[in-house]
Amino acid sequence: MTRIDYTGTGLSEDELAATPWQQAKHWLDEAVERSGVQPDVPEPHALSVATVDADGVPNVRTVLMRFFDERGPGFLTNTLSTKGIELAGNPGIAASLTWPAMFRAVRFRGQAVLLDRAEVEAYFATRPYGSRISAWASMQSQPATSRAELETAYEKYATQWPDSGSPDDVPVPDFWGGYRITCDEVEFWGGRSNRLHDRLVFTRVAEGSLDDASAWTVSRRQP
Numbered sequence: 001m002t003r004i005d006y007t008g009t010g011l012s013e014d015e016l017a018a019t020p021w022q023q024a025k026h027w028l029d030e031a032v033e034r035s036g037v038q039p040d041v042p043e044p045h046a047l048s049v050a051t052v053d054a055d056g057v058p059n060v061r062t063v064l065m066r067f068f069d070e071r072g073p074g075f076l077t078n079t080l081s082t083k084g085i086e087l088a089g090n091p092g093i094a095a096s097l098t099w100p101a102m103f104r105a106v107r108f109r110g111q112a113v114l115l116d117r118a119e120v121e122a123y124f125a126t127r128p129y130g131s132r133i134s135a136w137a138s139m140q141s142q143p144a145t146s147r148a149e150l151e152t153a154y155e156k157y158a159t160q161w162p163d164s165g166s167p168d169d170v171p172v173p174d175f176w177g178g179y180r181i182t183c184d185e186v187e188f189w190g191g192r193s194n195r196l197h198d199r200l201v202f203t204r205v206a207e208g209s210l211d212d213a214s215a216w217t218v219s220r221r222q223p
Contacts, residue, residue: 067178
């Protein structure tokens with residue numbers, strides 16, 4: 001078994017930003033910057049999302065974080081997918097951004113709220129043509145008999161809505177949408193030597209956005 005000592009600089013209370021939004025944005029910006037010059041952070045927006053099914057059994061998968069502002073992180077998906085069905089039954093959600101090469105992670109816990117349709121439609125228009133077609137072709141999470149079945153469905157919709165170079169040449173599926181995480185807790189993990197990692201946690205104590213300092217209290221957890 002290979003063991004790697006985590007040689008990150010961690011995160012002290014003196015370095016911590018005043019709000020979870022400011023701290024998360026700072027780390028995300030640094031991850032995006034690093035991804036442009038180093039191969040060890042290939043997808044800085046990769047977001048692991050955990051839900052629970054009707055029996056309370058957890059599920060986790062990785063999506064791309066496509067929205068992130070003071071309201072919370074957001075992602076797009078087929079709302080009839082497994083994650084969509086589970087969130088309809090229980091909106092409790094946990095998610096994390098993890099950058100192993102930087103010895104950093106950000107954990108979000110809270111409730112999933114459906115994105116406004118206007119936000120979904122505006123984002124859909126920015127997707128490449130092939131991605132807009134695949135939103136129709138993939139009945140996400142449903143059984144597939146073969147790869148050929150998926151490619152046939154793709155060709156069907158590509159024929160129905162050929163690429164005209166316009167962002168509205170493919171309509172937005174009714175079942176395609178997204179979620180924003182309204183956070184109750186945001187944890188910042190910084191890996192350090194000897195497994196003495198830093199875990200600084202913002203916990204909600206009042207109403208307010210991720211950038212409202214009065215809505216949060218900060219504590220440290222054992223690694």
